[in-house]
Amino acid sequence: MPDENGRRLTSISDYYSAIQLRSDRWSALREAADRLAEIGPEGRGVVKAAQRVDALFEALAPIEVYWAFPGLHAFDHMRRQHEHKSWDELAFSVRRVVRALTSGAYRRRHVPLARDEADSEDIEDESTIPIEARALARPYFEVLIVDDLHEQQERWLRASLARMRRSEDPFIYEPVMVPSLEDALIAILFNHNIQAVIVRPGLRLKSQNTLPILTRYLTRIGNEDVDSLMPSQYAPELCRLIEKVRPELDAYLITDRSVEEIAGHDLGRCRRVFYNQEDFLELHLNILRGVNARYKSPFFTALKEYSKQPTGVFHAMPISRGKSITRSHWIQDMGAFYGPNIxxxxxxxxxxxxxxxxxxxxxxxxxQELAARAFGAKHTFFATNGTSTCNKIVVQALVRPGDIVLVDRDCHKSHHYGMVLAGAEVVYLDSYPLHEYSMYGAVPIREIKHQLLALKETGKLDRVRMLLLTNCTFDGIVYNVERVMEECLAIKPDLVFLWDEAWFAFARFGPTYRQRTAMNTANFMRERLRGEDHRKAYEAQQAELGEAPDTETLLDTRLLPPPNARVRVYSTQSTHKTLTALRQGSMIHVNDQDFKGEVEQSFHEAYMTHTSTSPNYQIIASLDVGRRQVELEGFEFIQRQVEAAMSLRRAIHTHPLLQKYFKVLTAGDMIPEQYRESGVSSYYDPEQGWADFWECWSQDEFVLDATRVTLAVGGTGWDGDTFKTKILMDRFGIQINKTSRNTVLFMTNIGTTRSSVAYLIEVLVEIAKELDDLLDDASKMERRAFERRVRSLVEDLPPLPDFSRFHDAFRCADHATPEGDIRSAFFLAYDEDNCDYLDLHGELKEAMSSGRELVSASFIIPYPPGFPILVPGQVISEEILAFMRALDVNEIHGYRPDLGLRVFTDEALARHASRTLAKAAE
Structure with a gap:
């Protein structure tokens, strides 16, 4: 329904999430109510204005069921104000609601909506309250009660819980009541304030809500058959589904069934079962106790207490207690900047x-134990010097000299150095290339299986120790972790997996994302492998494959692991990159069935090797508090993070000026069709609206992380690095860190706001307008020059090189499989007499033209893309040289422009090869 200015309610299809829809509908209702109050009952346009308010109330009605504030009673009261034409009172009430929702005031105190009850029309914005005062306030949350109650029962239940409140309670909460299992699932996926769920025996199965943007949340429970449930199963099944969908929540089951009946059910993370009683005090205390178990931050609390102690410092660190600063005449500004507590x-x-x-x-x-619980690990270890160190710890703990490790070639450089330290024989795996955008995707499962089967055929499978993959990649490509692990375990049942989740720590707390995390998959597979259904499926597949299936059959079959396969999974996460933690705060998560018996001692030795004896306590405290935050509000923040990225996608997709110079890369652009079984190619289409990406995340081999927006900028005539540095950063203060030759990557995070997205869109529009003006005034030759620059960035791109091979001097004698001894090559280069430098554009080209086989003596790492295109011992190919010559980046780590590319001499290679052969013959 349009207003008198012709504005229409935006369509529901314009919104990715119901939270955005709710926020915008309330803002629109405030404007409409204010307008109606201004017009008055007899004013011009009153009919249209009233119809607009009616439409907004209708749009909000099915949404407000799932929130405690303003609550259905207050919402119905505002509708009656409208019906009675009390529009001044309506405008006042709606303004109060919108301000309270925007400022978060309803979390701190009761917000009266009637004019005669309100002490002031002004509601203080939370951001204006001093942080010390906000820290003293009791945190607020909401409790979902699931039961099909009539109005009188509902009032009695609310009143009974309200009477249990005490002034000494550490938290405050308000109830939200829904009647059905489906409504409960919608509520916990929609309302981020919910921290606990009380499941009562009177709930029904189906929701009467038909709003598509809400019922779409039901698809995120996966392939769960709830229609076949008996009424007696509704409550236990809901408890199980709560754990599956939001495992951080506490569930409480109230039942009138016997202990024997309820004992056999899977109740998920149900913290307490109350049998046929209404002990409201005990229920109230359990709710508070459950939330407090997540709120606890033991190290941060200990650090705060330590800071209050009067201490005489007679150890290292003059800065301790701030004494060296407070006594200084020259560095007082440092003390003033940081404050005393640090x-x-x-x-x-x-x-x-x-x-x-x-x-x-x-x-x-x-x-660390609380972090393990939060992230679904069996053990978690903190690191204060980044995930680079975490990667080296895990590799050193698990890999022995001579072990074969399969590694994605474009992984972080710390993994390559970890292989050197461990003495691994490395098999590099090639990701699929995206030549058009000068970036790599991820390693197809077929490539991984091919290498494993080749090693098996040559009798080397017993030496294969680990598969190391990056999930998700810097550009946002996410593996089907379950499929990779199950198919690899089918070939090598004790294979160890190291998933580099440096950019994926947040994923645990989003239901869609969680299914593709290492720890969640490890827990699922441990349970699945023990099941009778899996044993039967495995035996059936083995019978179908026969005793000696050929390689092509195995490559074409989705293989199942044997029931006795060992689930051995490690993940490293840069907590500081995607969650709240100080820089270099990282975690190692372990879910290894053989950790206690085989790895624990070596892991602790590796941890001791790489961890400082003087760790930064502030970083440790930030990891502790960051874990607390994501257990209590990670779900909310990640919802908003995805919403921000989706809004950015939609804005660029639909803006005619931006489309002239920019393109948001879709899943279809970044993932070849054969790896997208769902057929979903874009999360947003201007004609079709939003795609619910649960389907592709549940089945496709690769998916695209929605929180990353890769923007192709070749149409502007600027390469990615120039656009990042000279345009975004220098002119507009927008910071990013990943580019390719013709793209820039915008990463949303849990701190990204809608205002930040709006500013970025404004900047892109301004850039596009300037380009329009520039080309409008350009001469014919200037236009040609611009078109030539665009063509060089969009069409004339150097092909991305694959890994060539290790030189024979660094390979095993049979040369049947591609593994190479990167450690010996690395240390062979320590002797300068073994190396030479050849100019990239002269001597190197001449040497290769003469037929000489050149071998890199160094890691060569251009940034971007930020991973080695050459490693020690690797043969230099024509494709790699062509790629290096075409690079227009400022940094190529390991390359000396003044000297040239460092290569091994032929004599050094011959000597090393003879020593290797002699050693093999012994």
Whole structure:
């Protein structure tokens, strides 16, 4: 329904999430109510204005069922104000609601909506309240109660819980009541304030809500058959589904069934079962206790307590307690900038309850255990010097010299250096290339299986130790973790998996994302492999394959692992990159069935090797608090993060000026069709609206992380690095860190706001307008020059090179499989007499033309893309040289422009080859 200015309610199809829809509908209702109050009952346009308010109330009605504020009673009261034409009162009430929702005031205090009850029309914005005052406020949450109650029963239940409140309670909460299992699932996926769910025996199965944007949430529970449930199963099944969908939530089951009946059901993370009683005090205390279990941050609390102690410092670190700063006449500005607490909490002592990171027994140990629970791991270890160190720890702990490791070639450089330290024989796996955008995707499962089967055929499978993959990649390509693990275990049942999830720590707390995380998949597979259904499916597949299936058959079959396969999974996460933690705060998560018996000792040795004896306690505290945050509000923040990215996608897709110079790369652009079984090619289409990407995330071999928006900028005539540095950063203060030759990557995070997205769109529009003006005034030759620059960035792109091979001097004698000894090549280059430097554009080309086989003596890492295109011991190919010559980046790590490319001499290679052969003959 349009208003008097011709504006229409935006269509539901314009919104990716119901949260955005709710926020915008309330803002629109405020404007409409204000307009109606201004017009008055007899004013011009009153009919249209009233119809617009009616339409907005209708749009909000099915949404408000799932929220405690303003609540259905207040919502119905506002509708009656409208029906009675009390439009001044309506406008006042709606303004109060919108301000409270925007500011978060309803979380801190009761917000009266009637004019005669309100102490002030002004509601203070939370951002204006001093952080010290906000820290003293009791956190607010909502409790979902699932039961089909009539109005009188509902009022009694609310009143009974309200009477249990005490002034000493650490938190405050308000109830939200829904009647059915489906409504409960919609609520926990829609309302991020919900922290606990009370499941009562009177619930029904189906929701009466038909709003598509809400019922779409039901698809995210996966392939669950709830229609066949008996009424007696509704409550236990809901408890199980709550754990599947949002495992961080607490569930409480109230049942009138016997202990024996309920005991056999899977109740998920149900914290307490109440049998046929209404013990409201016990229920209230359990709710608070459950939330407090997630709110606890043992190390941060210990650090705060330490900072309050009067201490005489007689150890290292003059900065401890801030003494070297407060006594200084020259660095007082540092103390003023950081404030006193950071120095009061700084120490090198492990006493006073602060614990040791290397041998934790107190609050650090407890903090790591809480992190393991939060991320679904069996063990979690904190790191204060980044995920680069985490990667080296895991590799050193698990890989012995001579072990074969399969590694995606374009993984982070720390993995390559980890292979050197461990002495691994490396088989590099090639990702599929995206030549058009000068970037790589991910490694197809067929390529991984091909290498494993080749190693098996040559009798080397027993030496294969680990598969190392990046999930998700910097550009946002996410693996089907379950499929990779099950098919690899079918070939090598004790294979160890290291998933580099540096950019994926947030994924645990989004239901769609969680299914593709290492820890979630490990837990699922451990349970699945024990099941009778899996045993039967495995035996059936083995019978179908026969005793000696050929390689092509195995490559074409989705293989099932044997029931006795060992689930051995590690993931490393840069907590600081995607969650709240200080820089270099990272975690190692372990879900390895053989960790205790085989790995624990070597892991601790590796941890000791790489971890500082003087770790930064502020980083550890930030990891502790960051874990607390994501257990309590990670779901909300990640919803908003995805919403921000989707809004950016839609804005660029639909803006006619932006489409002239920019293109948002879709899943169809970044993932070849053969890896997208669902057929979903884009998350947003201007004609079709939003695609619910649950389907592709549940089945496709690769999917695209929606929180990353890769923008092709070749149409502007600027390469990615120039656009990043000279345009976005220097002119507009927009910071990004990933580019390719013709793209830039915008990464949303849990701190991204809708205002940030709006500013970015404004900047892109301004850039596009300037280009329009520039070309409008350009001469014929200037236009040609512009078109030539665009063509060089969009069409004339150098093909991305694959990994060539290791030189024979660094390979095993049979040369049947591609693994290479990267460690010996790395250390052979330590002797300068073994190396030579050849100019990239002269001597190197001449040497290759003469037939000489050139071998890199260094890691060569152009940035971007930021991973090695050459490693020590690798043969230099014509394709790699062509790619290097075409690079127009500022940094190529390992390459000396003044000297040239570092290569091994022929004599050094011959000597090393003879030593290798002699050693093999012994």
């Amino acid at each position: 120095f009061l909490a700084e120490t090198s002592a492990t006493s006073g309850g602060l614990d040791s990171l290397l041998e934790p027994h107190g609050p650090i140990k407890e903090a």
